[in-house]
Every structure is written in structure tokens, then in C-alpha cells.
Amino acid sequence: MSSRRHTDIALIDEQGPLPRRTLRAAVTDRAAELAALGLRPGDRAVLCRPNGRRWITDYLALAELGAVGVPLNAASAPDELRHAATDSGATLVLTAEGPGPPPPPPPDSEDTTDTTDLTDLTDIATIAYTSGTTGRPKGALQTRHAVRLGGENITRRLALDPGDTVLSPLPLAHTYGTNVLNAALSAGAALVLLTRFTEEAVAEALRRHRPTVLAGVPTMYRRLLARPGLPLESLRCSLSAGQPAGEPLARAWQERSGAVFAEGWGMTELAGLASLTPADDPGHPGTAGPPVPGAGVRTGEDGELLVRGPFVTPGYLGSPEATARVLTPGGELRTGDVGRVTDDGGVTVLDRLKDVILCGGYTVYPAEVERVISSHPSVAAVAVTALPDAVRGEAPQAWIATAGGGAADEAAILAHCRAHLAPYKIPRRTTFLPELPTTAGGKVARGRLPR
Incomplete structure (x- = not known):
């Protein structure tokens, strides 16, 4: 009311x-x-x-x-x-x-x-x-x-x-x-x-x-x-x-x-x-x-x-x-x-159409992977981008900031992914940062992630 x-x-x-x-x-x-x-x-x-x-x-x-x-x-x-x-x-x-x-x-x-x-x-x-x-x-x-x-x-x-x-x-x-x-x-x-x-x-x-x-x-x-x-x-x-x-x-x-x-x-x-x-x-x-x-x-x-x-x-x-x-x-x-x-x-x-990852003939939507990773209690922010892969063409890569600046537990996060995602959607590489760059509107600025 x-x-x-x-x-x-x-x-x-x-x-x-x-x-x-x-x-x-x-x-x-x-x-x-x-x-x-x-x-x-x-x-x-x-x-x-x-x-x-x-x-x-x-x-x-x-x-x-x-x-x-x-x-x-x-x-x-x-x-x-x-x-x-x-x-x-x-x-x-x-x-x-x-x-x-x-x-x-x-x-x-x-x-x-x-x-x-x-x-x-x-x-x-x-x-x-x-x-x-x-x-x-x-x-x-x-x-x-x-x-x-x-x-x-x-x-x-x-x-x-x-x-x-x-x-x-x-x-x-x-x-x-x-x-x-x-x-x-x-x-x-x-x-x-x-x-x-x-x-x-x-x-x-x-x-x-x-x-x-x-x-x-x-x-x-x-x-x-x-x-x-x-x-x-x-x-x-x-x-x-x-x-x-x-x-x-x-x-x-x-x-x-x-x-x-x-x-x-x-x-x-x-x-x-x-x-x-x-x-x-x-x-x-x-x-x-x-x-x-x-x-x-x-x-x-x-x-x-x-x-x-x-x-x-x-x-x-x-x-x-x-x-x-x-x-x-x-x-x-x-x-x-x-x-x-x-x-x-x-x-x-x-x-976003331009953000879609093509992995060995499969289509991976970064937003789907991000939603799963962000549901883990230790994660404050996440972005998933394409990682060049010699065999599959591309593979998912995750950039993660932990909640409260706590310790990163990569094994726990990947186990969480395996419980909720198909194998080809699981990040091939995870990178932990103190925080992720954001736009003025509050979205993660993918273009400003480290290369």
C-alpha cells in the first residue's frame, strides 16, 4: 500500500x-x-x-x-x-x-x-x-x-x-x-x-x-x-x-x-x-x-x-x-x-548478440553463465567473456569479484557451475579481481576488463 x-x-x-x-x-x-x-x-x-x-x-x-x-x-x-x-x-x-x-x-x-x-x-x-x-x-x-x-x-x-x-x-x-x-x-x-x-x-x-x-x-x-x-x-x-x-x-x-x-x-x-x-x-x-x-x-x-x-x-x-x-x-x-x-x-x-560465445558448435550466452555464478554466495559481481580456444574456437572466461573482498574459492564456484550448467558452458578460465569496472548506469563494463 x-x-x-x-x-x-x-x-x-x-x-x-x-x-x-x-x-x-x-x-x-x-x-x-x-x-x-x-x-x-x-x-x-x-x-x-x-x-x-x-x-x-x-x-x-x-x-x-x-x-x-x-x-x-x-x-x-x-x-x-x-x-x-x-x-x-x-x-x-x-x-x-x-x-x-x-x-x-x-x-x-x-x-x-x-x-x-x-x-x-x-x-x-x-x-x-x-x-x-x-x-x-x-x-x-x-x-x-x-x-x-x-x-x-x-x-x-x-x-x-x-x-x-x-x-x-x-x-x-x-x-x-x-x-x-x-x-x-x-x-x-x-x-x-x-x-x-x-x-x-x-x-x-x-x-x-x-x-x-x-x-x-x-x-x-x-x-x-x-x-x-x-x-x-x-x-x-x-x-x-x-x-x-x-x-x-x-x-x-x-x-x-x-x-x-x-x-x-x-x-x-x-x-x-x-x-x-x-x-x-x-x-x-x-x-x-x-x-x-x-x-x-x-x-x-x-x-x-x-x-x-x-x-x-x-x-x-x-x-x-x-x-x-x-x-x-x-x-x-x-x-x-x-x-x-x-x-x-x-x-x-x-x-547481447555481439557477446554470444560460439563454443565447438554450441551457443553460450554469457548472461546465463553470469546468473549462475552470481547466485553463489561468495560472488559480488561477475562478467563472462569469450576466450580464444584452439580447438573449440571460443570458450567462456569468467571475471569475478568476491563479496566483501573475501577469499576466492575457485573450486567451489566451478563446482556450483557444474551443478547448474552443461559442461561446455563452464568457464575455461576464472580471473579474480578486487572489483569489476562498471558503467555510469551500473552495468559491468566488459570493454574495460583487463586484456
């Missing part, structure tokens, strides 16, 4: 509670300030601030003006900020130091964006830069309608209302974090926003604010499960997205918290989630639920999931070749995810 403690509060951050009327007034004032700086509908502004009310005020003010936000993680390197500003054609950069002009491109800049399509972006809310795993980050265009649907679909599926309090440690610069913000705003719920995720910060927020909904990624939930004594009794629903959680984690969290584990599946190019478990019909734990209203999901070649709907990106800014690679002639998005769609429409995501 929803709490009624925060019905007049829009946001609770490290500065304290922020009433709705105060937020509305701040947004109106900020929009006037940005307009006085020359920002007009369709103009781009890079938003590179830490999580907090100033980020939200700037974001909503840009929307009120009809300008285009270019969100970047506050920890972005100068070169990353420069690339986004140059590539997007931004006229303004909003940082913790205040508004300013975009940095000039370096003399030997390789940014070659075709700016001829920048004349009218008034229907675009956001240019969201991808992680750049295949080269320079690309700016995915997100329409105003798609961004609105991204929030509303979460609101409807989780049955959010003004009595809910939503706890989010997600970065606002990430599409998932923005979705949760927009869901809370559209529902009239209070958003408890953390500057960043730590187990201690989440535990304190759970005690102080008694949220009814928690949003996170699977890595966060695994770390929280390893922490005893969390006050979870106020939760009715826990939202997970960003990567497949898997049945063991979903069941373990539901058993520990007593809350529905609502798993969603989406990506930057969809401006949100394509499927999401309804809070009132959780179905089978470990699946990503049925498609959201307006979404069509099917499997194409090699089991790749294809999505159609009003939230599919129009494309990547100034990159028609990249756009043609991800959009079918019929306008479906090639997601790059391998999965299944059941007869009743439920979506199960198995892995």
Missing part, C-alpha cells in the same frame, strides 16, 4: 525536500534565464551536472523552452564533453559551474557530423549519446512523444500514484534514470534521488523515507542482497532494467524484500522500456514482461529481438550509415539483443 507522507513533495535529494510548487516556479525562472541567454526551440544544450535538483530544473526548463537536451554523465572527461557538444551542435553547456559556451573542437578534430539535418529539431527532446563500444559515441534522437511515453509506461505498469515514494540511485544522464524521473513526475509521486549508488546510501534512504518503489539495475540488487539488515518492509515493488536480471536474482530479491520484482527491457534507442512486468501480474520471475502499449516485439535472424512502435528512434544524429544499420526498411529497431517472445507476448532477453 502506498505511503501518504510525501504527497506535496516532488523531490527529496541531498538538499532536502522540494515541494512541487517550488519546483514549478524554479523551472519557469530557469527557462526565462536560458531564453535570456539566447536559447531557442530546437537549440541544443549539453547538460552535464551531478544528480540533484539543479539537473532536474535544467532538464525541465529545456523541455519548457522546446530546446534539446544533451545529457552527459557528470564524470565525463573533457574530450567526451567536447565531442558531444561539437557533434550535437550545442550552443550552451550547463555544468555545476554554471552555463557557458561549448568547448571548441580540437584543431585535429575527427568529428565529421553532417549538420545539414540540424535545421529543425523541435520535435526532438533529447540527443542521448551511446556508450561508444563500437567507436565514437553516437547521438540517438529521442522525440518528445517517446520521452513522455517512457515515463508514462512505467507509471502505468507499476501503478504509481501520488502516494508513492520512489527511491532512485540511477544517474539522471542515463535514459533509464530519466524514465524513472518522468514516471514519478507524471504520477505525482515523490522521488528520492541519490547522488550515486552505494549500499550505505540506499540503506539510509530506506530507513529515512520508507519508499514504496525502488529502481535499480541487477548489479545494484546483487550488492544489496549481500548487505544484511536492510529495512525493505515499505517496498511494494522493485524495478530492474539495464540488463537481464535472471530468475535466481528475481526470486532471491522477492523473497528477501516481499516486493514484486518488476523487470523491464529497453535501450537508449527506444527512449525507454519496450517491455515491463506489471506490478499486479508479475508472471514468471526473470522475464522482462509483456511489451508496453504500442510496442511490437518479434525475433528476427539469429534470434535478434526487433521492436517497432512510436518510441523507436528516428536515427542517429548526422549518421545515416549507422541509422541504416539499426533500423529495418520497415522502421523496426534492430536491438542487438538475443531473446525469445512467448505465445502470450512475454519477452525474455538472453544476451
